[in-house]
Amino acid sequence: MRVFTLAIILLLSTVIQSGCAFKDIDKRILIVAIGIDPAENSEGYKVTLKIALPVASVKQASGPRFAYFTEESETVGESLRILETHIDKVLEFGHVKAIVINEELFKDGIEDFMDYFTRRADIQLIAYVIAARPSAEEILKIEPDTEAASTVSLLNFFDDTGTESPYITTSFLFQFRRDYLGKGIDSFVPIIETNEEKNELIVNKAIVSGEGSDPIVLDQIKTKYYNSLFKSKAGMDYKVEDDNLTFMLYIDKVKMSYKIIEEDKKPTSIKINAKFVGIIGQSNHALSQDKLNHYNELSEKAIKEKMTDFFKTLQEAGLDPGFGLRYRATRLNSDGLYEKWEEAYKDLPIDINVTVKLKSTGALE
Numbered sequence: 001m002r003v004f005t006l007a008i009i010l011l012l013s014t015v016i017q018s019g020c021a022f023k024d025i026d027k028r029i030l031i032v033a034i035g036i037d038p039a040e041n042s043e044g045y046k047v048t049l050k051i052a053l054p055v056a057s058v059k060q061a062s063g064p065r066f067a068y069f070t071e072e073s074e075t076v077g078e079s080l081r082i083l084e085t086h087i088d089k090v091l092e093f094g095h096v097k098a099i100v101i102n103e104e105l106f107k108d109g110i111e112d113f114m115d116y117f118t119r120r121a122d123i124q125l126i127a128y129v130i131a132a133r134p135s136a137e138e139i140l141k142i143e144p145d146t147e148a149a150s151t152v153s154l155l156n157f158f159d160d161t162g163t164e165s166p167y168i169t170t171s172f173l174f175q176f177r178r179d180y181l182g183k184g185i186d187s188f189v190p191i192i193e194t195n196e197e198k199n200e201l202i203v204n205k206a207i208v209s210g211e212g213s214d215p216i217v218l219d220q221i222k223t224k225y226y227n228s229l230f231k232s233k234a235g236m237d238y239k240v241e242d243d244n245l246t247f248m249l250y251i252d253k254v255k256m257s258y259k260i261i262e263e264d265k266k267p268t269s270i271k272i273n274a275k276f277v278g279i280i281g282q283s284n285h286a287l288s289q290d291k292l293n294h295y296n297e298l299s300e301k302a303i304k305e306k307m308t309d310f311f312k313t314l315q316e317a318g319l320d321p322g323f324g325l326r327y328r329a330t331r332l333n334s335d336g337l338y339e340k341w342e343e344a345y346k347d348l349p350i351d352i353n354v355t356v357k358l359k360s361t362g363a364l365e
Helices: 002-016 076-083 103-107 111-119 136-140 173-181 220-230 289-317 323-329 337-345
Strands: 028-038 045-052 066-073 090-092 098-102 128-132 187-194 201-210 213-218 236-242 245-263 266-283 350-358
Touching: 028 103, 028 136, 045 076, 045 136, 066 076, 066 136, 076 111, 098 103, 098 136, 103 128, 103 201, 103 213, 111 173, 128 136, 128 173, 136 187, 173 187, 173 201, 201 220, 213 220, 213 289, 220 236, 220 245, 220 289, 236 289, 245 289, 245 323, 266 289, 266 337, 289 350, 323 337
Parallel strands: 028 090, 028 098, 098 128, 128 187, 266 350
Antiparallel strands: 028 045, 045 066, 187 201, 201 213, 236 245, 245 266
């Protein structure tokens, strides 16, 4: 009898529950990207929303359809709340795929407002974090001529369903927060720019930042080296010059390993082994298959110089691609372990060994 009575009570409680939490799909609007800029008229932030508008038929649509809404406030959260009063539909954040941040905000520390995004349950931690130049609002509002009605070209750079390039770095929200706040590793975030005509998006640089360090911008070459060495991205070209001979390497396989050498429980050097496999894709002189070993040696020397420059740039800025994290992970935790690494890192010798294996001189010799 008690079970029957309890079942009746539960059934009645479901009948009288309010259905206000449910909203029909036509009462919702999907946000695909959020832009963050410094406020122009006050202290705080300017937030821009890129909203996808529905189309009756993708085949009949002449191009993508988006709406843009902007608001300034002291905090990002307050700006978003105010933007809810600008739109007659529920803002759906579950489809946010990109958080675009003005490059200038990386200089002042961004952990305060990035914490807001990681705490929101309706924003996925796999959203891309992107640095914008000159502003997030301008980047979000660009709709390239190649953009199809059913896609967001901004996202095609990073999800490997569109272009794939060794110059493009990808950083997810969870990854960015972990690396930015982590000890022994710093975050690498892609920079997205536009051309003078404002009809193209360009991604081939990266900004490196970490808690307590000033950020630096990596140019195209250094960004390529980071992606190839730490992300194992292939398909890159390397220029090799020796006297009057100039040729381009096309690398289709990259593998790097490294070891941190320690003496008296203190780091003394980093030994790096990097292996590159590929072919010669272009040359200003005729090449001989019999001289592949010679071309290998020239390539090894050229790549080693570029790698040394890349790591020195990071060291001088006090930014770490992950060496310190490896050091902490392979040692027993003790008081002052990370401080010991931090003190030694900037002046730590890096011994680089490069091996290049060229399979051929290309289709022509």
